[in-house]
Amino acid sequence: MDSTPTLCRRRSSASERAKEIEAINSIISGKNVLITGGAAGLGHAFLNHFLKHGTNKVIILDIDIETGKRIELGIEKSCGEKKVHFIHADVSNHKRMTEAFEEASSLVGNIDIVINNAGVLDERRWEKEIAVNIGGMINTAMLAIKYMSKDAGGQGGILVNVSQHMNIRNTAQLPVYTATKHAVIGLSESLSDPCYYEKTGVTVITLCPGLTETALTIDSPNKLLSRVMKADFVKNLEQFSIQTPYVVAQGLMTILRIGESGSIWVIENGSAPYEVYVPNPQALRRHYKNNFSHVEIKVVKGRPIREVCDNSRTGLMSCA
Numbered sequence: 001m002d003s004t005p006t007l008c009r010r011r012s013s014a015s016e017r018a019k020e021i022e023a024i025n026s027i028i029s030g031k032n033v034l035i036t037g038g039a040a041g042l043g044h045a046f047l048n049h050f051l052k053h054g055t056n057k058v059i060i061l062d063i064d065i066e067t068g069k070r071i072e073l074g075i076e077k078s079c080g081e082k083k084v085h086f087i088h089a090d091v092s093n094h095k096r097m098t099e100a101f102e103e104a105s106s107l108v109g110n111i112d113i114v115i116n117n118a119g120v121l122d123e124r125r126w127e128k129e130i131a132v133n134i135g136g137m138i139n140t141a142m143l144a145i146k147y148m149s150k151d152a153g154g155q156g157g158i159l160v161n162v163s164q165h166m167n168i169r170n171t172a173q174l175p176v177y178t179a180t181k182h183a184v185i186g187l188s189e190s191l192s193d194p195c196y197y198e199k200t201g202v203t204v205i206t207l208c209p210g211l212t213e214t215a216l217t218i219d220s221p222n223k224l225l226s227r228v229m230k231a232d233f234v235k236n237l238e239q240f241s242i243q244t245p246y247v248v249a250q251g252l253m254t255i256l257r258i259g260e261s262g263s264i265w266v267i268e269n270g271s272a273p274y275e276v277y278v279p280n281p282q283a284l285r286r287h288y289k290n291n292f293s294h295v296e297i298k299v300v301k302g303r304p305i306r307e308v309c310d311n312s313r314t315g316l317m318s319c320a
């Protein structure tokens with residue numbers, strides 16, 4: 001069922017759109033932005049939108065030297081000035097990332113917005129997925145906070161961490177990729193705690209795109225743990241409608257305008273962004289007909305065993 005509120009689906013009038021663009025410009029205009037994975041896919045679409053909304057300078061940090069340099073030169077030619085700087089760095093390499101942030105800050109001065117976007121999908125090389133999608137995201141987030149933090153001489157700012165639309169029922173073929181993207185939510189939610197914001201002035205937002213047409217998605221059927229999974233995976237993908245990176249970038253601009261620290265935003269099916277929240281754990285608790293009321297600890301062969309008494313069913317259930 002389409003749960004998008006009617007308000008979001010209604011076509012906005014030309015004057016409403018003009019007002020929205022003006023409001024976005026007022027947030028982004030004159031700001032310095034750093035985008036990891038900015039040479040392709042979503043990162044490249046973000047770059048184009050930042051430029052469109054009057055950003056001062058954009059740093060794209062990527063492992064793809066050839067494309068990065070081509071983008072840097074192409075934009076310099078079309079704008080007549082150096083708006084984009086490419087920095088070659090692998091987000092999973094902490095030492096290189098530390099140097100890259102130093103280089104970025106000496107190129108543009110204050111960094112105001114960081115889009116923590118670089119990610120890979122390759123279940124056959126899941127150690128790399130963990131290194132880039134978790135290690136790289138943590139490296140970028142920590143350095144972003146260090147450079148933007150008011151208590152370290154920065155001016156505050158916005159950090160956007162890119163996760164994925166959290167449909168955990170359809171990820172059987174992507175267990176490690178999914179785990180890494182769930183980790184991003186934990187990272188964001190922790191770093192957005194008011195105890196950090198008071199000191200740093202850095203707003204931390206999570207972006208969860210749905211299926212989007214990029215190299216990552218197109219290559220994904222060939223990046224599964226086993227070829228046997230490919231048919232099911234492709235069938236799963238076909239259930240979703242695929243959106244363009246442009247729509248996600250457009251949605252991100254609105255999120256930067258209205259998103260509060262700790263907020264989590266989904267953009268799927270080419271629709272306007274909507275906010276989701278992490279439910280209270282109490283609301284997630286599974287209730288049984290006869291709630292396990294009685295827990296005993298027994299020692300069996302020298303090991304303590306917790307025995308949970310479920311009176312309505314088979315008697316004692318053990319959980320070591």
Ligand SMILES: NC(=O)c1ccc[n+]([C@@H]2O[C@H](COP(=O)([O-])OP(=O)(O)OC[C@H]3O[C@@H](n4cnc5c(N)ncnc54)[C@H](O)[C@@H]3O)[C@@H](O)[C@H]2O)c1
Pocket residue numbers: 036037038039040041042043061062063064089090091092117118119120132136162163164165208209210211212213214215216217
């Ligand atoms: N495409 C989707 O459907 C989708 C959905 C949800 C979330 N995402 C997430 O969005 C982000 C961007 O994905 P995309 O679809 O644009 O992918 P993409 O493959 O099109 O682009 C990724 C970019 O990141 C760069 N990159 C890869 N590893 C890097 C590293 N170690 N260091 C620096 N740069 C590196 C690549 O060179 C490339 O330019 C990822 O975090 C991905 O997990 C994508």
